[in-house]
Amino acid sequence: AQTVTQSQPEMSVQEAETVTLSCTYDTSEGDYYLFWYKQPPSRQMILVIRQEAYKQQNATENRFSVNFQKAAKSFSLKISDSQLGDAAMYFCAYRSADNYGQNFVFGPGTRLSVLP
Amino acid sequence: SAVISQKPSRDICQRGTSLTIQCQVDSQVTMMFWYRQQPGQSLTLIATANQGSEATYESGFVIDKFPISRPNLTFSTLTVSNMSPEDSSIYLCSVGERGTQYFGPGTRLTVL
Numbered sequence: 001a002q003t004v005t006q007s008q009p010e011m012s013v014q015e016a017e018t019v020t021l022s023c024t025y026d027t028s029e030g031d032y033y034l035f036w037y038k039q040p041p042s043r044q045m046i047l048v049i050r051q052e053a054y055k056q057q058n059a060t061e062n063r064f065s066v067n068f069q070k071a072a073k074s075f076s077l078k079i080s081d082s083q084l085g086d087a088a089m090y091f092c093a094y095r096s097a098d099n100y101g102q103n104f105v106f107g108p109g110t111r112l113s114v115l116p
Numbered sequence: 117s118a119v120i121s122q123k124p125s126r127d128i129c130q131r132g133t134s135l136t137i138q139c140q141v142d143s144q145v146t147m148m149f150w151y152r153q154q155p156g157q158s159l160t161l162i163a164t165a166n167q168g169s170e171a172t173y174e175s176g177f178v179i180d181k182f183p184i185s186r187p188n189l190t191f192s193t194l195t196v197s198n199m200s201p202e203d204s205s206i207y208l209c210s211v212g213e214r215g216t217q218y219f220g221p222g223t224r225l226t227v228l
Contacts, residue, residue: 033216035216043224044219044221045159045222047117047218050216091158102147102149104159106158108158
């Protein structure tokens with residue numbers, strides 16, 4: 001079974017600085033998808049970014065980018081120019097390519113604080 | 117992406133009672149999911165609810181405790197039955213769309 005690990009339970013960053021959240025996963029599959037979700041105190045889970053494993057190019061979405069290292073099974077999220085609104089729980093998630101939209105495996109989460 | 121609403125947004129219930137949570141989507145979707153998020157924890161999938169078939173429950177979750185309805189492609193309900201304080205959690209519904217899951221705002225349940 002696939003597992004997702006986030007080794008940093010809590011992180012903090014100064015406003016306008018850059019922070020990187022770590023995620024590693026374990027799988028024997030060659031094709032899969034990886035996601036980062038954000039959950040602010042309002043508890044709404046918001047999709048931040050998505051990466052297809054077969055794409056070598058790292059996904060980017062405005063201030064959010066990933067460093068996808070397939071051989072190392074690593075999928076870190078970089079937040080540039082951090083803003084107060086970035087404070088939230090961040091969850092890394094994995095999905096097999098053959099389970100369309102189903103069977104997401106979520107990591108334990110990293111709580112990010114943004115300091116003014 | 118689909119817009120998802122949940123009712124109620126929060127509730128405080130007495131042990132032994134039941135609560136039904138509604139999930140409404142603004143477009144037709146095939147796959148809907150129900151998750152539980154215990155305080156300070158990650159998400160745990162309760163069941164997958166596809167229209168026209170019985171819900172598929174994950175290990176540790178049973179239909180008698182968490183009955184689910186999926187009467188059409190835009191709506192689903194999750195009932196938390198015979199509640200105990202251990203059921204205090206956030207319950208989230210999500211939909212599968214283009215290989216990604218999108219979530220509702222969640223229902224915060226407190227059981228006294």
